[in-house]
Amino acid sequence: MKDSLSVIQDLAPRKFGKRGWTWSIFLLVIILAGIIAYVDQIIRGQQVTNMRDYALWGIYISNFVFFVATSFVGSATVAVLRLTNNSWRTPLVRIAEIISLAAIMMAGITIIIDMARPDRLLNLFMYGRLQSPITWDVIIIPTTIALTFLLLYFPILPDLAVLNKFFEKTKPKLSKWYGKLSLGWKGTTRQKVLRMKSIKIIAILIIPVGILLQTIDAWLFSTTYRVGWDSTNMAAYFISGAFVAGLGALISVIYVVRRVRNLEDYITENHFDKLGKYLGLTCLVYLYFNINEYLIPVFTATVEEEIHLNALIFGEYAFLFWFSQIVGLILPLILILFKGGRKPKAMFVIGLMVVLGSWWKRFIIVTPTLLHPFLPIEGVPESWRHYWPSMHEWIITSATLAMALFIITMFIRYLPVVPIQQTIDELNGNPDDDENE
Amino acid sequence: MGESSDNNRRKFLDNGLKLSLATIIGSIGLTKLSASLKSGEKPASGKPVELMTTDGRLIEVDSAEVMDMDAHCGHDPNYNVREGIPNRKFVMVIDLAKCKNALKCVQSCNKFHMVTGDNAWLKIHKMKDSQDGAPYWMPRTCMHCDKPACVTVCPVDATFKRRDGLVLIDNERCIGCRFCMAACPYSIRVFNWSEPEQGDTSEITSVLDNGYPSPDYAGMPSKMGTPDKCDFCPHAIKENVLPHCVTACPNGVFYFGDKYEDTVTNGEETLRFKQLLEDKAGYRLLEELGTEPSVYYLPPVDRLVDFEDGMENYNEFMSVEKPE
Numbered sequence: 001m002k003d004s005l006s007v008i009q010d011l012a013p014r015k016f017g018k019r020g021w022t023w024s025i026f027l028l029v030i031i032l033a034g035i036i037a038y039v040d041q042i043i044r045g046q047q048v049t050n051m052r053d054y055a056l057w058g059i060y061i062s063n064f065v066f067f068v069a070t071s072f073v074g075s076a077t078v079a080v081l082r083l084t085n086n087s088w089r090t091p092l093v094r095i096a097e098i099i100s101l102a103a104i105m106m107a108g109i110t111i112i113i114d115m116a117r118p119d120r121l122l123n124l125f126m127y128g129r130l131q132s133p134i135t136w137d138v139i140i141i142p143t144t145i146a147l148t149f150l151l152l153y154f155p156i157l158p159d160l161a162v163l164n165k166f167f168e169k170t171k172p173k174l175s176k177w178y179g180k181l182s183l184g185w186k187g188t189t190r191q192k193v194l195r196m197k198s199i200k201i202i203a204i205l206i207i208p209v210g211i212l213l214q215t216i217d218a219w220l221f222s223t224t225y226r227v228g229w230d231s232t233n234m235a236a237y238f239i240s241g242a243f244v245a246g247l248g249a250l251i252s253v254i255y256v257v258r259r260v261r262n263l264e265d266y267i268t269e270n271h272f273d274k275l276g277k278y279l280g281l282t283c284l285v286y287l288y289f290n291i292n293e294y295l296i297p298v299f300t301a302t303v304e305e306e307i308h309l310n311a312l313i314f315g316e317y318a319f320l321f322w323f324s325q326i327v328g329l330i331l332p333l334i335l336i337l338f339k340g341g342r343k344p345k346a347m348f349v350i351g352l353m354v355v356l357g358s359w360w361k362r363f364i365i366v367t368p369t370l371l372h373p374f375l376p377i378e379g380v381p382e383s384w385r386h387y388w389p390s391m392h393e394w395i396i397t398s399a400t401l402a403m404a405l406f407i408i409t410m411f412i413r414y415l416p417v418v419p420i421q422q423t424i425d426e427l428n429g430n431p432d433d434d435e436n437e
Numbered sequence: 438m439g440e441s442s443d444n445n446r447r448k449f450l451d452n453g454l455k456l457s458l459a460t461i462i463g464s465i466g467l468t469k470l471s472a473s474l475k476s477g478e479k480p481a482s483g484k485p486v487e488l489m490t491t492d493g494r495l496i497e498v499d500s501a502e503v504m505d506m507d508a509h510c511g512h513d514p515n516y517n518v519r520e521g522i523p524n525r526k527f528v529m530v531i532d533l534a535k536c537k538n539a540l541k542c543v544q545s546c547n548k549f550h551m552v553t554g555d556n557a558w559l560k561i562h563k564m565k566d567s568q569d570g571a572p573y574w575m576p577r578t579c580m581h582c583d584k585p586a587c588v589t590v591c592p593v594d595a596t597f598k599r600r601d602g603l604v605l606i607d608n609e610r611c612i613g614c615r616f617c618m619a620a621c622p623y624s625i626r627v628f629n630w631s632e633p634e635q636g637d638t639s640e641i642t643s644v645l646d647n648g649y650p651s652p653d654y655a656g657m658p659s660k661m662g663t664p665d666k667c668d669f670c671p672h673a674i675k676e677n678v679l680p681h682c683v684t685a686c687p688n689g690v691f692y693f694g695d696k697y698e699d700t701v702t703n704g705e706e707t708l709r710f711k712q713l714l715e716d717k718a719g720y721r722l723l724e725e726l727g728t729e730p731s732v733y734y735l736p737p738v739d740r741l742v743d744f745e746d747g748m749e750n751y752n753e754f755m756s757v758e759k760p761e
Contacts, residue, residue, distance in 0.1 A: 045661045046613075047631035053556045056615045056628065116613025116628075116662030120593075123612050127593040134616055225586060225622040225726050302731035373624040374723060375577065379560045379756030 002265070004424045008166050010263070011416045011423065019260070020413070027406040034399020037392045038113060040402050046116050048392040054377055055370050055387035060114035062362035065396050066245065067107035067404070068217045069238070069358065073246030074100030074148050075210030076282075078204045088274050090426065091266045091418040095257060097152040098415070102407035103249075104148055104213075106140050125436050133223050136216045144213050158421035161185040214239045221365070227304045228369035237289040241358065243282035244329070249355025251275055253408060255348035257417055266418050269344060276342030279354070283333040292326065308372040316386070317368050320360050323336050328357010358411055446593070496689060516675070518652050521599030526731075527669055528602070529578065529683075530692040530701050530713060533737035536574040537688060538747025545685030546667070547757050550656040551635045556627040557756035558656075558667040559682055561747075572748050573737035576690060578682065579625045579667035580722065580730030587617035587626070595663075597652075602696075603671055603733050605652040608663040618664055622726055626664045633659035646672075669693075678706055688742065696731075 002010075016024065041048050051058045077096040081089040089312045112118050128135045160182035166174035185191060218238035221229035231237075251272070258267045294312070297305055312321045335341035341350065367387050371377070377385050389397070411417075482501040489495055516522070535755040538561050546552070558579070565572040585604050587596050595611035598604050618626040635641065641657045642648045650658060654677070655668035670680035674693075683691040684704055694701030694710055701710045713719065717735040724730075 045629070045631045050631075052630065053627050054620070054624065056618045114614070116615070116630075117611065120610070123593045123595075123610055127595075127610060131593060132590050132592040132616070134590070134614055138592070147601045220616075223590060224620045225728075226619065370619065374622050375624055376562055376564075377624075378562055378753055379555045380754065382754050384555075402494050 002427065004427075007424050007427065008420055010266070011418050011420045012163060012166055013412075013414050013416060014261070016413065020409075024406065024409060027402045027409065030395075031399050031406060034396045034402070037395040037399070038280065041113075041392055041396070042118070044094035048390060050387060050390040050393065052384040052387075053365055053380060054373065054384050057114070057366055057370060058387060059363060059389045059393050059397050060110060061078065062366040063400060064107055064110040064114065065217060065362040065366065066359050067103045067110055067239075067400070069242040069362070069426060070246040070249045071100050071103035071107060071144065071148070071246070072210050072239075072242035073103075073250050074151060075206050076243050076246050077250060079207045079210070081350045082160075082203050087426075088271060090422055091263070092250065092254060092271060092275070094152075094156070094417050094419055095254055095412075096246075097148065097155075097228065097415075098408055098411040099246070099249055099253055099421075101145070101152055102404045102411070104144050105407065106400050106404040108145065109403070110204045111137070111141075113396060113400070114291060133216060133219045134149065140209070140213050140216050144209055146318055147202060147206050150198075150208055154198050155419065156415060157182055157185045157195060158187060159416045159419060161187070162420050163416065165202070182396070184429075193234060194200060210242075213237060214242045221369075226369050227302075227308045227372055227374075228365075231293065233292050237293055240282065240286040240289045242362065244279070244286045244354060245358035247275065247279045247282060248332075248358060251279065251347050251351030252355055255344055255351065257412060258344070261412075261417065263418060264422065272344045272347045273339075273342045276336045276347055276350075279350070280336040283329055283336070287329060287333065290329065300313060304372065304374055308368065311368055311372065312364065317364060321364050324357045324361035324364055327353050328361055331356075332357075471616060476727065500620075500623075503601060513624065518605075518671075519597055519599065521601035521603055521671070522675055523600065524697065525601040526695045526696040527581070527674065528701065528710060529669070529680075529732045530694075530710070530735060531576055531578075531732060532690050532692070532717070532735040533573055533575060534717075534735060534740045535688045535690045535742060536576055536737075537742035537744070538563075538574040538750050539687055540750045541575060541685045541687055542682035542691065543756060544758070545681045548683045549670075550665075550668075551633075551641065551659070552656060552665070552666075553634050553659070554627055554628075554629065554759055555755075555757060558625070560626060560664065561758050563747075563751060563753075571737075572744050574744070575734070576682070577623065577625065577722075578732055579669070580623055580728065580732045581669055583729035583731065584727060586620040586728060589666075590616045590620045592616070603669050604666075605668055605671065606655060606664060606666065607652050608655075608660040608665070611660075611663040613662040615664070622728065624725055626666045628664045629659050629661050632661045635659060 073096050078093045124138050160178045164175050164179040215235040219236040222231055222234035311317055332354050481499045484500040485497045486500045487497055543557050543559050546662050547557055560577055562575045564575045581602055581604050585598055588598050593610055596606045596617050635658050645654055653671045656665050659665050679693050683693045689703040689705050692701035692703045699710045719733040719735050721730045
């Protein structure tokens with residue numbers, strides 16, 4: 001049994017070691033390269049990408065969809081596990097909130113990167129029309145960013161006060177910052193009630209908002225006449241996929257944080273086991289929607305649809321299609337069924353497989369459809385019939401992923417990744433569940 | 438006590454509602470009254486004028502009843518580029534039986550709209566509908582749909598539908614999200630991925646009505662990061678001139694006209710629009726999608742030309758000729 005002080009010592013943020021510095025500098029170099037490539041894209045136009053009149057959206061959009069999906073992890077873990085009274089969530093929620101915030105922020109930036117005229121961003125507000133799904137996105141993404149931020153911030157207030165005290169002597173400057181950010185948290189009953197109420201409201205709000213975000217993201221595609229997008233299945237399919245992508249990201253990050261910060265006492269094998277079962281359930285649901293999306297249309301496919309499905313299942317995109325289906329969904333689902341598959345190390349590998357599979361899955365959703373229009377692709381250079389991202393696109397996309405990881409790294413560096421106050425309360429046998437995140 | 442005050446409140450609300458209802462009805466009545474009074478202000482002049490109605494009858498009316506109407510022509514100061522030409526509905530009919538892929542329409546469109554990219558606005562597809570069916574040439578313009586998918590999804594109203602049926606693009610407002618291109622089931626939109634190489638812009642602006650770019654002159658100049666597309670040549674039709682593709686076609690494939698006038702012409706013959714569709718079984722592309730195109734096709738029956746003649750001009754990978 002640990003006492004409060006050792007808990008604080010274990011969980012308080014720590015300076016980077018050698019590994020931390022190397023990692024951060026590595027990310028910063030990629031981000032810098034991305035910024036340079038983006039400036040070049042602004043100057044020379046999107047001719048630096050391999051997008052053309054037929055493949056008019058590429059990995060910027062599929063990467064955006066991936067970020068949006070990943071951001072669902074906040075709703076999936078914090079809110080859903082909270083409403084179902086699963087108390088094992090305590091050491092995981094903070095990391096989930098951090099991933100959520102980083103992903104949704106990067107989703108917002110990625111969609112701007114895809115805009116060919118970012119200089120006219122304000123037109124979205126000056127001339128915005130409610131009937132366009134893009135306007136719905138303009139409304140829902142900032143809403144989600146704000147809510148996700150609050151879902152991270154309100155629960156952390158007591159911890160910031162704890163850290164303010166903890167670092168008072170050793171690091172007065174840092175301590176001051178924690179003090180300021182804690183908004184004068186003293187733990188009075190009034191403060192506790194207010195915080196508890198706020199968290200409760202946000203935790204409930206984040207569920208419909210999260211679902212709306214995924215839905216609108218799906219509607220960007222299903223409101224067009226395109227083969228493969230024009231599907232009533234799309235929104236539910238996206239939501240189920242978001243559960244999988246988000247949990248995959250959460251498991252991968254948690255494993256790394258646990259190793260680096262030696263949190264084996266807090267994030268136990270039992271947590272991985274539980275997360276494994278949760279991921280298993282979401283994979284099953286996702287599999288169900290995949291069958292609805294790709295297998296059932298085979299029976300009534302029109303000529304255009306058949307060309308599209310053939311290209312996915314046997315043709316040009318077969319490798320990526322089956323990679324995302326097998327590595328990103330079926331294999332994890334099978335492995336998770338075994339107890340050994342839910343051990344931390346195995347879960348880390350599964351988490352990475354899921355994340356990788358999820359990223360390529362979005363690519364498979366976005367691009368092949370655009371290359372299967374109703375009228376033949378004629379009168380344009382041969383290269384326009386295919387799409388593979390250009391160096392600019394790869395560098396910029398890598399930079400957005402690096403930026404997300406950098407935001408996560410910085411939060412982990414400066415914030416307690418496992419809620420301190422709550423852990424102490426639970427140790428003292430005082431787990432006032434309503435007060436939890 | 439409590440009950441009676443409750444009753445009082447109910448009564449008050451009841452009366453209030455009745456009063457406001459009466460006010461609304463009264464004010465509507467007053468407006469109507471004043472409107473009818475105003476219209477009666479004009480005294481009859483007593484001078485009759487003879488006029489001909491649209492169906493050819495001669496009628497006599499009081500000269501005071503006659504008012505000037507806004508002219509349709511482009512010099513009308515009230516002309517609004519987003520509203521279009523009043524009381525018009527432009528349509529096109531493309532006769533597939535006559536097309537032999539001469540490409541004159543494409544070349545003329547490219548030239549007049551200064552298309553410099555790799556994808557022409559107007560293209561001729563080599564079509565074959567079924568295994569045993571015969572191939573044919575199909576020119577494809579923008580369909581100027583009455584339910585345009587591109588306009589629905591545009592977040593900033595940069596692409597818009599006019600009352601005269603045209604779908605145009607304001608490339609000064611477009612944010613370059615390309616949602617319109619994704620939404621168009623006919624894949625007709627082209628995008629300026631790089632700075633369009635249209636040369637000296639002063640040359641372009643000298644062509645424009647008042648020197649400013651306008652959606653009436655699509656592609657003049659084109660803007661990097663925004664789409665372009667077939668515009669039905671509003672700069673020409675507001676001067677009562679046919680679109681470039683119509684006049685350039687040596688085979689009279691394109692008929693252009695006004696649905697309200699029930700007339701279309703290819704420059705040589707002028708036909709009744711409805712009758713033409715009836716006689717030649719006109720249809721629209723992807724009718725089942727419900728986009729309501731303004732472009733009609735006449736099927737390639739009783740062909741006047743040989744399909745093979747078009748093969749020598751056929752280039753699968755190029756639609757815009759580049760100066761060497």
